[in-house]
Amino acid sequence: MTGATEQQSSTEASETSPHQGGFRADFEVTTERGGPSYGEMVEQVRTFMDKVRYASPTPELADEVIEDLKKLNAKLDTTLVDEWTSPSGTRIDLPSRGNITLPPYEVRNGGPEGVDAEVIFRRFHLGGNGVAHGGHVAVAFDDLGGMAAALRAGRPARTAYLTVNYRSLTPLETPLVLRTWVHEHDGRKNFVRGTLHDGDRLCAEMDALFIELRPGQA
Numbered sequence: 001m002t003g004a005t006e007q008q009s010s011t012e013a014s015e016t017s018p019h020q021g022g023f024r025a026d027f028e029v030t031t032e033r034g035g036p037s038y039g040e041m042v043e044q045v046r047t048f049m050d051k052v053r054y055a056s057p058t059p060e061l062a063d064e065v066i067e068d069l070k071k072l073n074a075k076l077d078t079t080l081v082d083e084w085t086s087p088s089g090t091r092i093d094l095p096s097r098g099n100i101t102l103p104p105y106e107v108r109n110g111g112p113e114g115v116d117a118e119v120i121f122r123r124f125h126l127g128g129n130g131v132a133h134g135g136h137v138a139v140a141f142d143d144l145g146g147m148a149a150a151l152r153a154g155r156p157a158r159t160a161y162l163t164v165n166y167r168s169l170t171p172l173e174t175p176l177v178l179r180t181w182v183h184e185h186d187g188r189k190n191f192v193r194g195t196l197h198d199g200d201r202l203c204a205e206m207d208a209l210f211i212e213l214r215p216g217q218a
């Protein structure tokens, strides 16, 4: 059936995993889940993805890496938990809250007025010609735009639309400044704008709508 049906059935709350609808009921923030080395583990995975993006292994080396990865996957298989209790996405002491799928960013300032973050697109975010893939730029805007909406509204919001205007090339491995703020709000609708700068140079701009979720809404 549809993804929405699966989503609802996979996000039921329990006493140990309380939440409403498709997002957590609260902005659950932690610094301990996964232990003190979790951030370094995520960083090593990112470094591995950087290497994979540029590596041209011999068949023998590829086979060796596959065997090593199978062992690592089997180790993690013993520790899998649901999304509500995973460290990923909740570790506010780590870049991008420890979420491996996001470009690593650090929030320098965040509140109802908006979010100011430093983001670095890694080598594995390569689009072509040595610069970032536009989709990864949109991912960064989505997460930090959603954060601006959530911090203003005091509850989670989902993206209804998100437009990115790519104004100039976005470099890799360079600290960039990404800002998001609620430009206007109307009921549950948060119209969020964003900018991405490399120094004074504007790389991209975002125009998005984030809708606050009603209690229990998936």
Ligand SMILES: CCCCCCCCCCCCCCCC(=O)SCCNC(=O)CCNC(=O)[C@H](O)C(C)(C)COP(=O)(O)OP(=O)(O)OC[C@H]1O[C@@H](n2cnc3c(N)ncnc32)[C@H](O)[C@@H]1OP(=O)(O)O
Binding pocket: 027, 029, 092, 107, 110, 142, 143, 144, 145, 146, 147, 150, 157, 158, 159, 160, 161, 187, 188, 189, 209, 211, 212, 213, 214, 217, 218
């Ligand atoms: C410092 C550390 C702090 C830590 C702190 C943690 C913070 C941690 C932050 C994480 C941040 C993650 C942020 C990721 C956010 C995603 O990526 S979410 C995933 C991508 N988005 C989706 O999958 C959404 C799919 N769509 C939906 O689920 C539903 O369409 C929506 C968006 C929830 C809206 O449905 P709904 O609630 O039923 O709303 P609905 O009644 O249809 O519309 C409400 C209003 O919005 C308007 N509207 C709805 N859709 C649209 C549209 N596309 N265009 C224009 N208008 C629209 C309607 O016309 C209506 O307007 P009014 O009549 O009120 O004037």
